[in-house]
Amino acid sequence: MDPLLYPSQLAASCYHSNKGLLWLAMKLSISTRELVMVAIELSEQMIIFDRCLESWLDSTQKSQQKSQKEGNFTYAVHFLIGSFCSDGDIHVAHAALCPLPATAADGAGDALSRTLDDEWIADNAEKVTRILPGGIHVVGLIWFSERKLFNDQKSMLTRALGRIQRTNNLLTTLSISSVSDQMALVFNEFPNGKPTGLIIDVVRRGPDSPTKVSFSALEWVSVISNASARICLNVPTRSKQSHFFTEFLAAIRPFAQNLLSCPLMLINGEIRDESEQLFKDLKKKKTDSVEVQMFIDTCENKENICEPQIATNLHEVSFDIEIRAAVPSRSKVGAVVAAVKHHLLRNLTARAELQYESMDIVEEGSAAPCSVHQMPRPATTVLHTHPAILLSDYLFEADTIEDAQKNFDELIGLKTSLEHIDEGWERSLEINEMEAVRAPLDDTPIVNFKSKDDDIGSICTLLIALSVIMAVVGVVVYFAIGR
Template identity: 25%
Template structure:
């Protein structure tokens, strides 16, 4: 029995609306979930207009900047997705004069660029059991039909398969799994640099999260058992992730002395969630989706802080502490599936609404926003007083090390802010050797 591809009513109506507006040549992305038996397309969002002058003369052609614009849109939207929801692929409102060869060429370029852009912000990789396919959807301008195809991201040169797609309301509630996790990560850097390359230091922590154990509502359950088995309603399920320090073998280990120009500390408490569809979802799949959400949200917050500081050119000094943005969920689908956005402390609901309109082509209402979860986490924390002793201190001193260099430390700032996540950067100086 083959796979089933399901498109939700919201996505179907949205695509038909774009076609009725004669937005030929319009591209966009498809969001949803891939399960062992079915692929669900739950949301479609067109690419924002890049050229304010108007549509191009020949929509049958796409240049490098067009493809880069589509992939950047996909990257930005991927930040808004909770665990279990992915950028599934792309769609195109196909112009009447576009040939089959031209359409396939555009799809191949778009699908490859989008997957590459989204993958750059992942601290995890797909398992061998997961399907390597992505969806491409054609909406024909001169007829009512939509044609679904799949594209192999591991082997781009393989033929694009044509498939049948079923329509469904997808209004039934999805299973929600949630977790609260404390983050305390220290990343030493060889140079005094504060940029996105520093995020490579999160890889070790990511491996610990991926290998962590779990408890379901305080109890261990077999990973192959069905989540929510025996319950009539799909109630939110709390999962506790239990991670241990990485084990280091005493055999074949070598000491490495390396100069350290700066250190990044990521510390705080985060709230994560994942959505799963279907009545036979296994616990191991739910835990995997939730762990990926943990990794995604920490990486995204760190990257947003780096982007903010680099944009404003605020990097410098002996030490800095930066508040990472809060995560704000918004339920925008009848099934209760929520997307999210990240807002800095100086941003209000208006900025969030504008980003939903720009990135998802969706008119968000303030009452759809859920600010409660991470706001409560922040209120539960004990805020440090101005007179509190520094959490860590590097006392100024000079000392000869056998490796042949001298170092001088500088005092660190007081405790990092106890918000959803705080990122602190400490700079060291006067390295010789």
């Protein structure tokens, strides 16, 4: 390289960019011909589609061309299903079509009734989110249309991404923390355009960040764990209107806060730092799954203080759940920890929300008897392109695996056979078990806590008694030695 080049020429000729690094050569002195190399670190995010989605993209484009020729819909939107990777990239494993409202096919309707809105997209994304395991989310949207229509709908799509992000947080963390503030928006121009991507910060609502969209062979690993607990909490009656789902969230919220804040976990029997890579060398990776053992704080009242309370709205939640989360193989340990916690909470909230949606609205008196709700049971199948990703539909007592097969097809476009659906994870409660749960709680207190003053008084009494005993023993020993 000629060091006598002008600074602008020099910088242009020395520009070399790889992921994460940008090298700039700057000339400090022409007379001395000295050069200084400055390394500036970049955090360029990428939207990476799994290699198998290339053929899906081609077939979707052809389908759009056919629809336009027939005078049907000239646009389509799909949910991008994948993970927010530890390095900042967004990995996409699957794409699911967002259904169109019934009014979209009504030729007599106006233009507004024939288009999508952000609420419709977010509501359907919520249904998809409920069947996804921990570590897997609706990470964004891909829109197929002509450029002008995309520009017209971009603000609506941004609002939809904001709604999807908030719903994901509610189901996955009870909105205690955020899974990710950034979402992907990919546009594929009709008829034969290449996908272009944007990273949208749906919280801060800053300028959109154009980003590269690429295809690569992606891999996910299964995260295996289990959890069981009995949560009992008095939920204060709210002045505003409440219902089963909101009270369920209130009942498990202290447990969720405890779970999300506790960092203690064993990864394959070892304590590991959350900043470590899960697999230090992917080429030497010998397993496609990791086992995680969770721990939580016992929430012990260290001050030993009890305040008398009357339970007016007592909720008891019992569960014993097998956890099968999934994370990208390039993840850090922290992503594994989060995936397990997110899976457990989403499993609970998804079932409770479905239970609430299936309930008939009944006006109950103030002295309503104890009611027992048996949550729907899971029926699972794997995403055939990535077997580490286990999807869960939830069935009520009268539902069958045929219903699960239909839901997998309608929600994420997954064609699966009945032989590949497993509903043997849990069983329904027997009648006698339901009656035992419905039995009234014993009013006798299980533990009697003492106040701090009583505690101090007991200690003083014990010390005085020990002093008297020691004095008596000393006198006896003295006379015994004297004799």
